[in-house]
Amino acid sequence: MAITVVLADDQALVRSGLCMMLSVHPDLDVVGEAGDGAETVKLARELTPDVVVMDLGMPGMDGVEATRRLTADDFTPDPDYTAKVLILTGLGDDEHVFAALRAGASGFLLKDAAPGELATAIECVAKGNGYLAPSITRGVIAGFTDRPAPARPVAGLLDRLTTREREILTLMAYGLTNEDIAGRLHLAMATVKTHVCRIIMRLEVHDRTQAVVAAYQNKLVVPGSGPPG
Template identity: 75%
Template structure:
């Protein structure tokens, strides 16, 4: 089965170009095109694509707000469908990148990326992993990847997570693997991987270990506490 993609961009020529670029990959299939964020929301509910390739600068509901709504727990009643968002934009400054990641995007690629990089990023996100393009500004990479975990709680940081993401983070903090989390929550593996990716991105930490540290610092879990029932 090919990876299905919804293109969300307000420029028709851009959408046509993307469709043409992706059409050479037999394992990728564009199933729809949305000219704005509002239409992207409707089409994602209807088509349930594996990946939404999202522009940020669109009229009405912009890409950041659309991403926030797409990644909310109540976007779909199906616990095994999570709308994975890969941002594709010409806006590569730190502010837009971090805003997109906090909104729940699983990755970020600039519009000047090579076609092979774009295809690779789509595949990566479809599998539930995170993707940050090497072409993203050096300040973003240096700001996100090696950032140390604060030594004390950060007020409101856990409010960035959805209830489902908080549940996943609790289980991560209790040492459960992705496989164990999937079995416990009756979710598909790629769904759990997507939740873990979003937790890491929204908390702006480097990896799973740092996310767990944040969970303990902010008393989401207590040392020696029992596994949630």
């Protein structure tokens, strides 16, 4: 079954070029196009695509705010649908990268990437994994290294997470695997993987282990207790 894609970019010529690039991949199906953030959110709610390829510098509602709305808990009543967002932009500085990842993006790719890399990134994100362009990975890793797991609670840290992400982080902290979480919450594995990826990105930690450490440090869970329910 083909991966459905919505393209969001304020330049029609760019969208047309992306459509042509992706048309050679039979497993990818562009089902819609949008020219600004508000239109993207509306279209994604109507079409529920597997992946939204999102530009950052759009008029009105920009790509960061659109991403934040797409990844919010109340975006759709379907608990097993998560709008996976792949940022495709020419803005590759650390500020834009971290803003997009904190907003809930699952991947980040620059517009000077090779055509085949876009398809690879879309497929990766659709499976619930994260994707960072090799050209910016070093900067992101360095940024995360500069932001180690806190030695003490950080006010408001967990407020970056949605209600569903807090629920999943709680289960992670109690030692449940992705498979365990999927079964407990009746979610698809790809959905759980997407949430875990977002949790790590939003908390700006290195990995799953540090996310769990942050959960304990910020009293989301209490040592010695068991998982809820």
